[in-house]
Amino acid sequence: MLSVLLGLTGAVVYGAADFLGGLAARRERAVTVAAVAAAVGLVPLALGAAAVGATFSGPAVAAGIGAGVSGSVAVLLLYRALAVGPMSVLSPLTAVFAAVTPVAVALVGGTVLSLAASIALVVAVVAVVLVAAVRDTSGARVTAVGVVTAGVAGCGFGGIVLAYDAAPSDAGVATLLVGRVVQTVLLGAVAVVVAVRSGPVGPVESVRSSRPGGADHVAPSASAGRSAAGVPRGPRRSGTSRRSRWSNRQRWAGRTVVAVVACGVLDALANACIQAALHVGSGDAVLPVVSVLNALYPIGTLVLAGVVLRERLTRVQWTGIVFAFAASVGLALA
Numbered sequence: 001m002l003s004v005l006l007g008l009t010g011a012v013v014y015g016a017a018d019f020l021g022g023l024a025a026r027r028e029r030a031v032t033v034a035a036v037a038a039a040v041g042l043v044p045l046a047l048g049a050a051a052v053g054a055t056f057s058g059p060a061v062a063a064g065i066g067a068g069v070s071g072s073v074a075v076l077l078l079y080r081a082l083a084v085g086p087m088s089v090l091s092p093l094t095a096v097f098a099a100v101t102p103v104a105v106a107l108v109g110g111t112v113l114s115l116a117a118s119i120a121l122v123v124a125v126v127a128v129v130l131v132a133a134v135r136d137t138s139g140a141r142v143t144a145v146g147v148v149t150a151g152v153a154g155c156g157f158g159g160i161v162l163a164y165d166a167a168p169s170d171a172g173v174a175t176l177l178v179g180r181v182v183q184t185v186l187l188g189a190v191a192v193v194v195a196v197r198s199g200p201v202g203p204v205e206s207v208r209s210s211r212p213g214g215a216d217h218v219a220p221s222a223s224a225g226r227s228a229a230g231v232p233r234g235p236r237r238s239g240t241s242r243r244s245r246w247s248n249r250q251r252w253a254g255r256t257v258v259a260v261v262a263c264g265v266l267d268a269l270a271n272a273c274i275q276a277a278l279h280v281g282s283g284d285a286v287l288p289v290v291s292v293l294n295a296l297y298p299i300g301t302l303v304l305a306g307v308v309l310r311e312r313l314t315r316v317q318w319t320g321i322v323f324a325f326a327a328s329v330g331l332a333l334a
Contacts, residue, residue, distance in 0.1 A: 003281030004332040007293035010273030015300020017266035019308075022301070024259040031194055033260055034075060035187035040264025041180050041271075048272065049173040060171035061178050067163035068182025074156025076190060077149050085146025092132040093147065095295050097154025099128050102161045102291035111284035120330030123323050124292040130320025131298045161291045164275040176271050270297075289331050296324050 017037075025033045048054075081090050103121065107113075113121070160179075167175035277290045299321060305311040313321075 001332050003277045003286050003290060004293065004328060006273050006277035006280065007290040008296070008328055010270045010277060011294050011297045012300040013266050013270040013273060014294070014297035015302070016304055017263045017270060018297065019301045019304040020259045020263040020266065024256045024263060027253075027256045029191065029194060029198075030079065031076075031187060032191045033263070035184065035191040036260050037264035037267060038180060038184040038187055040261050041268035042177070042184065044265050044268045045173055045177045045180055045272075049177055052172055054172040054174035054177060055168070055170050056174045056178070057168060057171065059166070059168050060174040063163045063167040063171070064175040064178025065182055066166070067160045067175065067179035068186065070156045070159035070163060071179070072183050072186040072190075074153045074159070075187070077153035077156060081146050081149035081153055084140070085142055085150070086140040087134055089142050090146055090150040091134055092129045094150045094154040094157070095128045095132040095298070096125060097151050098157035098161075099125055099292045099295035101155045101158025102165070103288040105162060106284065106287045109284075111288065113285055113288065116330060116333070117285055117289070120327045121288060121292055123330065124296070124327035127320045127323035127327055128292070128295045130316050130323060131296060131302065133314070133316050133320070135314075158291060161274065161278070161287070161294055164271070165278045165287050165290075167275065167279075169279050173272070176268070176275060179271075180268065293328065293331070299324060 021030075021033055021037055024037075078094060081094070163179070164175065274290065274294055277293075278286060281290075302311075302313055302317060302321075306313060
């Protein structure tokens with residue numbers, strides 16, 4: 001029961017982090033936002049290490065390196081997948097692979113699920129697909145490269161859960177801290193390379209979150225015609241003074257900083273919840289249950305998008321939320 005609650009909490013917090021990262025990535029490059037948010041996440045994890053302790057044993061460090069590398073490679077592959085294919089197909093596909101990969105590893109390792117738990121997991125996977133479904137008006141075609149890239153990205157996100165599961169129970173925050181350092185270095189290096197090659201960047205038209213795993217998984221979409229605040233752009237006024245334009249840029253810069261900082265903090269908290277969920281429960285079924293619940297992160301993103309940006313959920317997404325609730329209750333009782 002506690003594993004289910006922590007898993008759901010982690011998913012919802014992940015979704016909130018993704019929403020904030022998505023807002024920030026409307027003004028800056030997504031990979032830059034991901035790198036800075038990862039660096040910000042080091043602060044709460046360092047404080048957590050001081051508060052609850054961290055044992056940097058060999059297995060704990062190895063698990064952290066695995067989580068950091070897996071997450072970094074996954075987010076970069078996700079960016080690539082969504083650049084060459086339709087989000088409406090590749091986003092749910094990535095989420096499904098992220099959910100199913102740890103389940104498959106657990107089953108191959110000998111985990112036996114009860115009938116009730118198996119049914120609830122199937123319902124949860126269906127919920128992942130429905131909740132992650134997004135509109136796509138880009139006209140992009142599904143290609144083999146896009147499908148394979150999205151699938152591998154999903155496996156990478158699932159690898160994060162596997163790494164946390166492999167961490168020793170007495171590691172404390174050590175695995176999370178090592179993983180975040182690795183992620184900060186790798187994504188930071190990529191962000192610098194991209195910035196040098198591409199030069200200055202202006203506001204991005206729109207970014208929508210679309211991955212399992214938190215702030216480092218903000219993915220671009222093509223929702224044109226809206227400003228960074230999510231409201232339609234009005235006509236440019238020729239009489240606008242330089243001072244007012246500069247003030248507007250300063251205001252947006254401040255909001256972006258707040259969004260990135262909150263994104264990094266929430267993402268670190270979500271990772272802590274997921275690792276805790278994997279280690280407080282008992283039984284072999286904990287890994288598949290937590291991995292599938294983790295993939296329900298879009299619920300948090302959708303709720304905030306509805307409240308803050310007044311975006312309406314589709315019937316398909318509402319159906320997915322109902323399925324997710326039913327699956328969560330079933331997993332808690334199984």
